Amino acid sequence: MPLFVAVLVLYIVYISRERGRFLDDQNSKEDRGGSLSNCNLFSGQWVYDNKSYPLYKEQHCFFQFDGVACEKAGRKDLDYQNWRWQPRGCDLPRFNAIAMLESLRDKRLLFVGDSVIRNQWASMICLLESSIPPALRSVSTNGSLAIFHAKEYNASIEQYWAPFLVESSSDHPVFHHLSTEQKVRVREIEKHARYWTDADILIFNSYAWWRMPKLKVLWGSSDGTAGIYQEVDMVRAYEMALKTWLDWLDVHANRTRTKLYFVSMSQTHERGEKWGRTSGKNCYNEKEPISGEGYRGSSESDLEMARALGAAIDELGRRGLKVQLLNITELSGYRKDAHTSIYKKQWKRVTSEELANPSSYADCVNWCIPGVPDIWNELLYAYIFYFSQ
Ligand SMILES: *[C@@H]1O[C@H](CO)[C@@H](O)[C@H](O)[C@H]1NC(C)=O
Ligand SMILES: *[C@@H]1O[C@H](CO)[C@@H](O)[C@H](O)[C@H]1NC(C)=O
Ligand SMILES: *[C@@H]1O[C@H](CO)[C@@H](O)[C@H](O)[C@H]1NC(C)=O
Ligand SMILES: *[C@@H]1O[C@H](CO)[C@@H](O)[C@H](O)[C@H]1NC(C)=O
Numbered sequence: 136m137p138l139f140v141a142v143l144v145l146y147i148v149y150i151s152r153e154r155g156r157f158l159d160d161q162n163s164k165e166d167r168g169g170s171l172s173n174c175n176l177f178s179g180q181w182v183y184d185n186k187s188y189p190l191y192k193e194q195h196c197f198f199q200f201d202g203v204a205c206e207k208a209g210r211k212d213l214d215y216q217n218w219r220w221q222p223r224g225c226d227l228p229r230f231n232a233i234a235m236l237e238s239l240r241d242k243r244l245l246f247v248g249d250s251v252i253r254n255q256w257a258s259m260i261c262l263l264e265s266s267i268p269p270a271l272r273s274v275s276t277n278g279s280l281a282i283f284h285a286k287e288y289n290a291s292i293e294q295y296w297a298p299f300l301v302e303s304s305s306d307h308p309v310f311h312h313l314s315t316e317q318k319v320r321v322r323e324i325e326k327h328a329r330y331w332t333d334a335d336i337l338i339f340n341s342y343a344w345w346r347m348p349k350l351k352v353l354w355g356s357s358d359g360t361a362g363i364y365q366e367v368d369m370v371r372a373y374e375m376a377l378k379t380w381l382d383w384l385d386v387h388a389n390r391t392r393t394k395l396y397f398v399s400m401s402q403t404h405e406r407g408e409k410w411g412r413t414s415g416k417n418c419y420n421e422k423e424p425i426s427g428e429g430y431r432g433s434s435e436s437d438l439e440m441a442r443a444l445g446a447a448i449d450e451l452g453r454r455g456l457k458v459q460l461l462n463i464t465e466l467s468g469y470r471k472d473a474h475t476s477i478y479k480k481q482w483k484r485v486t487s488e489e490l491a492n493p494s495s496y497a498d499c500v501n502w503c504i505p506g507v508p509d510i511w512n513e514l515l516y517a518y519i520f521y522f523s524q
């Protein structure tokens with residue numbers, strides 16, 4: 136009898152432990168947030184994975200964006216599409232387009248910034264559109280705003296051109312070019328920001344256009360770009376612009392409704408000597424990511440800009456506004472192979488000298504899609520679904 140009882144007790148203990156283990160498994164499958172939240176998603180390595188990637192085919196992306204459709208523009212080596220980002224210690228959740236669309240029902244998701252955030256917007260559309268019948272989706276533009284609309288969900292996925300966030304002489308959504316004659320109105324943001332007020336999710340970036348030692352800063356609020364300017368150290372001007380941006384959010388962002396993200400500096404690959412090539416080489420003809428320790432591409436001013444951004448986000452935190460940083464700097468740094476390079480629609484005629492030396496006109500700032508921007512959206516997806524804010 137005692138033996139029978141002992142066996143029964145042991146059996147019950149065994150069953151409940153197994154059941155507990157089973158429930159733990161279920162929980163960790165259903166709510167990977169638990170393990171994800173202890174994990175730094177931004178630190179890790181790229182793993183070749185041509186089974187799972189790309190997440191979509193370029194030619195199935197109906198709104199092929201000529202600036203980033205590298206295959207269409209003639210790129211033959213397509214391995215750049217086949218890399219998975221593997222954070223140390225956890226897996227990125229897989230992007231589920233239907234779940235994303237459901238979460239955006241009656242909402243407005245808005246990407247604000249330069250052409251790199253436009254890359255991310257284009258990627259988001261390609262990730263979503265295969266789940267939407269053609270008649271139920273549209274793309275339109277209105278000034279600086281490009282709008283993708285999924286009718287069935289009444290979901291708007293938009294992109295707003297503001298390369299400096301604040302007002303500048305490069306605010307035209309099509310006719311803009313990088314030059315030292317750039318003028319930035321570091322105190323003025325309203326002209327752009329009035330389009331952001333009722334967004335539910337706002338994702339900002341601003342980096343590539345700032346890369347010069349000094350900037351011409353305009354004071355005053357008149358429209359246009361004429362007026363008195365002063366040359367200001369770039370990092371100082373960046374700090375002033377971020378201050379204008381954060382003050383605007385402090386006043387206008389709806390703390391219960393709006394989720395805020397900032398995408399950090401996306402690395403460029405313009406100087407091959409930074410990964411052991413001879414000088415004069417850049418991302419052109421690079422077919423593989425940098426392996427090992429990664430890319431030490433950040434300049435001293437890049438690091439100062441990162442500190443200024445971190446300080447601005449902290450300041451907003453003190454004012455009760457949470458901005459989640461999506462720090463893509465490390466992961467983009469490895470990917471010297473994944474820029475649009477010469478494989479994009481060229482806006483101006485390529486000269487015969489340039490053709491003879493393709494590196495001279497390669498774009499080592501923007502990214503092909505499918506590719507690296509899809510991973511940024513998987514990171515965004517992880518934050519939307521697995522991290523409560
Ligand atoms: C994936 O890559 C491996 C190794 O390079 C290759 O053998 C295989 O054919 C590839 N599979 C696909 C579907 O491209
Ligand atoms: C559609 O979504 C917008 C937000 O993007 C919202 O203002 C509007 O009320 C929604 N329309 C309907 C019919 O729910
Ligand atoms: C463009 O945006 C403005 C300001 O939001 C709005 O008044 C106007 O109706 C829009 N135009 C179109 C064609 O959607
Ligand atoms: C903020 O958003 C919530 C939820 O959408 C809404 O109920 C509230 O009225 C908004 N507050 C302001 C000040 O607009």
Ligand SMILES: *[C@@H]1O[C@H](CO)[C@@H](O)[C@H](O)[C@H]1NC(C)=O
Binds near residue numbers: 441442444462463465
């Ligand atoms: C992002 O991460 C990099 C290291 O990969 C770091 O140097 C940088 O400071 C971080 N950016 C911000 C804004 O914190």
